[in-house]
Amino acid sequence: MADKTSYRDSGVNIDAQDEALREVRRIARNTFTPAVLSDIGSFGGLFRGTFEGVEKPILVSSTDGVGTKLRVAQAMKIHDTVGYDLVCHCVNDILVQGARPLFFLDYYATGKLRPPVMTDVIRGMARACHENNTALIGGETAEMPGFYGDDDYDIAGFIVGVVDEKNLIDGKAVREGDIILGVPSVGLHTNGYSLARRVLIDKLGHDYQTILPDVGKIGEALLAPHISYLKPLIPLVEERAIHALAHITGGGLTDNVPRVLPETLDARIKLGSWPVLPIFKTIFEAGNVDREEMLRVFNMGIGMAVIVSPDKVETVAKHFGHIGQKFYFIGNIVKGSGKVQYDQPPAGFPSWIE
Numbered sequence: 001m002a003d004k005t006s007y008r009d010s011g012v013n014i015d016a017q018d019e020a021l022r023e024v025r026r027i028a029r030n031t032f033t034p035a036v037l038s039d040i041g042s043f044g045g046l047f048r049g050t051f052e053g054v055e056k057p058i059l060v061s062s063t064d065g066v067g068t069k070l071r072v073a074q075a076m077k078i079h080d081t082v083g084y085d086l087v088c089h090c091v092n093d094i095l096v097q098g099a100r101p102l103f104f105l106d107y108y109a110t111g112k113l114r115p116p117v118m119t120d121v122i123r124g125m126a127r128a129c130h131e132n133n134t135a136l137i138g139g140e141t142a143e144m145p146g147f148y149g150d151d152d153y154d155i156a157g158f159i160v161g162v163v164d165e166k167n168l169i170d171g172k173a174v175r176e177g178d179i180i181l182g183v184p185s186v187g188l189h190t191n192g193y194s195l196a197r198r199v200l201i202d203k204l205g206h207d208y209q210t211i212l213p214d215v216g217k218i219g220e221a222l223l224a225p226h227i228s229y230l231k232p233l234i235p236l237v238e239e240r241a242i243h244a245l246a247h248i249t250g251g252g253l254t255d256n257v258p259r260v261l262p263e264t265l266d267a268r269i270k271l272g273s274w275p276v277l278p279i280f281k282t283i284f285e286a287g288n289v290d291r292e293e294m295l296r297v298f299n300m301g302i303g304m305a306v307i308v309s310p311d312k313v314e315t316v317a318k319h320f321g322h323i324g325q326k327f328y329f330i331g332n333i334v335k336g337s338g339k340v341q342y343d344q345p346p347a348g349f350p351s352w353i354e
Helices: 014-029 069-076 080-095 115-131 193-203 218-222 230-238 253-262 280-288 292-297 310-323
Strands: 059-063 102-109 136-144 154-166 179-184 243-248 265-270 301-306 328-335 340-343
Touching: 014 115, 014 136, 059 080, 069 080, 069 154, 069 218, 080 102, 080 154, 080 230, 080 243, 080 301, 102 115, 102 230, 115 136, 115 154, 179 310, 193 218, 193 280, 230 265, 230 301, 230 310, 243 253, 253 265, 253 292, 253 301, 253 340, 280 292, 301 310, 301 328
Parallel strands: 102 136, 265 340
Antiparallel strands: 059 154, 102 154, 179 301, 179 328, 243 301, 265 328
């Protein structure tokens, strides 16, 4: 009789999945809101579709990943931050249209399931879900030997939120003369890691434990979290004090601000009007990267662009001051063709990134 072959012989350990999912179920339950009607492990997540105080609900959905930031997490053996990043990125993506998040689902794929790693990733997701009043309602785990390396994993997130039609932000309200405020990022967030690793690790020969002046330990600087802007911005959304929001992710200011501009208007951004984080200065100088490339790959220290009418600037500034939220006046809206214009720094300015 021929030897029997099992799924485990092929590299897939169902028992390990069951072990990990038991812990995931416990973690996820802590994020449930009263609208969640199912438990983790059902074929589909159930969410009650009634929204108190919302007259005309519009559902807003988005999906994303965290890119090659995962390589840094794997090298540093720190896995609870990338799950946090993923949720916050997705929250911000629907916030720009005025939506509050309702629930989140994840996809986790790996070559060899290592329960402690997976649960660390999910724990980070749950922490961000809890902070954003979002239910981690379900997900999928895929063990794919031969497709991913044993220690490799990838994650993706799926989010659904709701906005009252009267609060929907679609950029149609943007007018010539509007003011652009920049809300700062705390690092690369979840974009530009392939270029950052190319410069800092491959070109300069550093490793993630290297400590650089002003930057600190490279690995820790690169793992700085992708923060959520829900709490500082949602009150302004509900006051209808904002004409448009642009989440500054892949494409930087150059490609993301035009996504919320009418075709007849441009965003004029004044370089040097906000402090650029040291990690970007290091990549720019050490990598000899073109300025235009930096502005299109990285957020350059601005995580969200907020476009407001001149008569609402004081309202927004007072709100930010009251909650201790930093912001910068970084530009204004002018006639154009739906693009970003960059104003050059004054003559003799030491560097546009100072």
